[in-house]
Amino acid sequence: xxxxxxxxxxxxxxxxxxxxxxxxxxxxxxxxxxxxxxxxxxxxxxxxxxxxxxxxxxxxxxxxxxxxxxxxxxxxxxxxxxxxxxxxxxxxxxxxxxxxxxxxxxxxxxxxxxxxxxxxxxxxxxxxxxxxxxxxxxxxxxxxxxxxxxxxxxxxxxxxxxxxxxxxxxxxxxxxxxxx
Amino acid sequence: xxxxxxxxxxxxxxxxxxxxxxxxxxxxxxxxxxxxxxxxxxxxxxxxxxxxxxxxxxxxxxxxxxxxxxxxxxxxxxxxxxxxxxxxxxxxxxxxxxxxxxxxxxxxxxxxxxxxxxxxxxxxxxxxxxxxxxxxxxxxxxxxxxxxxxxxxxxxxxxxxxxxxxxxxxxxxxxxxxxxxxxxxxxxxxxxxxxxxxxxxxxxxxxxxxxxxxxxxxxxxxxxxxxxxxxxxxxxxxxxxxxxxxxxxxxxxxxxxxxxxxxxxxxxxxxxxxxxxxxxxxxxxxxxxxxxxxxxxxxxxxxxxxxxxxxxxxxxxxxxxxxxxxxxxxxxxxxxxxxxxxxxxx
Numbered sequence: 137x138x139x140x141x142x143x144x145x146x147x148x149x150x151x152x153x154x155x156x157x158x159x160x161x162x163x164x165x166x167x168x169x170x171x172x173x174x175x176x177x178x179x180x181x182x183x184x185x186x187x188x189x190x191x192x193x194x195x196x197x198x199x200x201x202x203x204x205x206x207x208x209x210x211x212x213x214x215x216x217x218x219x220x221x222x223x224x225x226x227x228x229x230x231x232x233x234x235x236x237x238x239x240x241x242x243x244x245x246x247x248x249x250x251x252x253x254x255x256x257x258x259x260x261x262x263x264x265x266x267x268x269x270x271x272x273x274x275x276x277x278x279x280x281x282x283x284x285x286x287x288x289x290x291x292x293x294x295x296x297x298x299x300x301x302x303x304x305x306x307x308x309x310x311x312x313x314x315x316x
Numbered sequence: 317x318x319x320x321x322x323x324x325x326x327x328x329x330x331x332x333x334x335x336x337x338x339x340x341x342x343x344x345x346x347x348x349x350x351x352x353x354x355x356x357x358x359x360x361x362x363x364x365x366x367x368x369x370x371x372x373x374x375x376x377x378x379x380x381x382x383x384x385x386x387x388x389x390x391x392x393x394x395x396x397x398x399x400x401x402x403x404x405x406x407x408x409x410x411x412x413x414x415x416x417x418x419x420x421x422x423x424x425x426x427x428x429x430x431x432x433x434x435x436x437x438x439x440x441x442x443x444x445x446x447x448x449x450x451x452x453x454x455x456x457x458x459x460x461x462x463x464x465x466x467x468x469x470x471x472x473x474x475x476x477x478x479x480x481x482x483x484x485x486x487x488x489x490x491x492x493x494x495x496x497x498x499x500x501x502x503x504x505x506x507x508x509x510x511x512x513x514x515x516x517x518x519x520x521x522x523x524x525x526x527x528x529x530x531x532x533x534x535x536x537x538x539x540x541x542x543x544x545x546x547x548x549x550x551x552x553x554x555x556x557x558x559x560x561x562x563x564x565x566x567x568x569x570x571x572x573x574x575x576x577x578x579x580x581x582x583x584x585x586x587x588x589x590x591x592x593x594x595x596x597x598x599x600x601x602x603x604x605x606x607x608x609x610x611x612x613x614x615x616x617x618x619x620x621x622x623x624x625x626x627x628x629x630x631x632x633x634x635x636x637x638x639x640x641x642x643x644x645x646x647x648x649x650x651x652x653x654x655x656x657x658x659x660x661x662x
Contacts, residue, residue, distance in 0.1 A: 166385075169432070169436065179425075188416055188417045188422075189417065189418050189421070191418075192418040192422055192424075193421075193425075195426065195428065195429065196421065196424055196428060199425075199428070199429060200424075200428025200429060200431075200461070201428070201458060204432075204435070204458055205458070207432075207435055207454065208455070211435075211451060271417050272478060
């Protein structure tokens with residue numbers, strides 16, 4: 137058997153089990169740790185597809201920065217309260233949850249089954265990327281030459297979000313009269 | 317492949333007992349004490365005794381901890397620390413475990429996983445001091461990772477590559493020569509500010525003094541590894557020394573020419589280049605390796621030196637220093653480097 141196939145089986149199994157653990161575990165911190173595992177195995181899957189740059193970024197950004205902040209916030213805000221149990225909730229809530237889950241599953245299945253016809257194979261095959269001089273080079277060529285305006289626009293959007301957050305946080309403080 | 321992995325793993329694991337000795341005797345030297353000097357010549361065998369003690373000590377977990385995460389945490393700290401060395405060429409560009417396309421980004425991404433071990437340890441210990449230690453650590457790691465990443469952007473712009481092998485090869489060229497002495501094109505001469513930023517933030521990333529607030533014993537007893545004993549504690553120690561080694565290796569690779577010869581080594585290599593290709597290759601590889609090890613060792617000594625010289629920062633000082641001094645400096649460095657490249661100076 138091909139070792140890439142074995143690695144694919146290992147990483148996808150970890151990803152699926154990890155996602156189940158995210159939902160099923162009682163304490164929020166354990167869920168967050170399971171989500172880290174899921175992200176890590178995603179990056180393994182990306183690396184198997186030959187997208188090393190995306191794999192590195194997946195770990196660097198999602199696993200290394202965003203999830204650390206998640207865990208950080210969970211720990212700061214009362215860490216050991218178990219998440220609410222479905223058994224205690226009302227019948228209406230259970231029904232809505234079930235419908236939502238089935239709808240989401242349906243969307244995912246439809247997307248997975250029909251993606252071959254809609255998306256097809258892109259321009260950037262593995263040969264093309266190698267010809268352009270590797271993942272990193274081809275991404276940066278596209279990002280900083282062809283789409284540099286869009287890229288800068290997105291950075292402005294993020295800057296706006298940061299400014300808005302700071303403004304909101306400041307206003308709350310001045311209302312309550314406390315210092316952070 | 318397996319030979320290279322073997323060399324790197326044995327090297328990284330044997331660093332710990334050596335550094336235990338250097339740290340003890342070095343601290344004694346700096347503080348005008350004797351240090352442990354009884355067992356073996358100059359106390360060299362003291363580390364062996366320490367390792368034996370760690371192995372034979374009872375491995376017990378306190379009753380109030382979360383057993384699963386408590387046992388997992390030391391592993392999560394050690395494994396990423398050992399994995400980061402994979403993309404660093406250690407004796408010529410043939411001697412690299414994985415010549416990845418993403419090069420140094422791999423180092424940073426794997427190194428950023430190490431913080432989970434510390435968070436896990438602090439949380440699973442179910443102890444307020446441990447939790448405070450791990451909270452401090454996650455805040456500190458995130459803050460200084462930014463500076464660490466930004467400080468090498470200038471180098472990447474100059475060398476036009478993120479592969480460490482390419483960077484080291486480029487550093488073999490001559491920058492300029494004064495009176496017959498060739499000054500090599502090492503990163504430190506091209507990016508002096510980048511070097512200082514990288515050095516300072518690697519101290520923070522490895523949790524060494526003056527940035528060892530996650531364990532700060534004066535306030536937090538021992539921080540995140542307060543509840544740990546025997547081999548589990550030893551694993552935390554191992555991880556600290558290994559990440560120190562990786563930081564030193566990165567510092568020498570990025571800024572001091574990596575496996576490039578130290579001054580004088582090319583003369584020794586010239587003595588053995590008598591036409592036999594195999595011998596020449598062997599000798600040059602060996603000399604490259606020795607140069608790299610000497611560079612790493614001097615940075616390790618620098619880590620020890622700083623630890624026993626500077627006092628610990630306060631936490632607000634640490635955060636202010638990271639966000640208000642280092643980060644703007646790193647951004648300025650990127651801007652100035654870009655400007656110099658645009659003007660054709662670099």
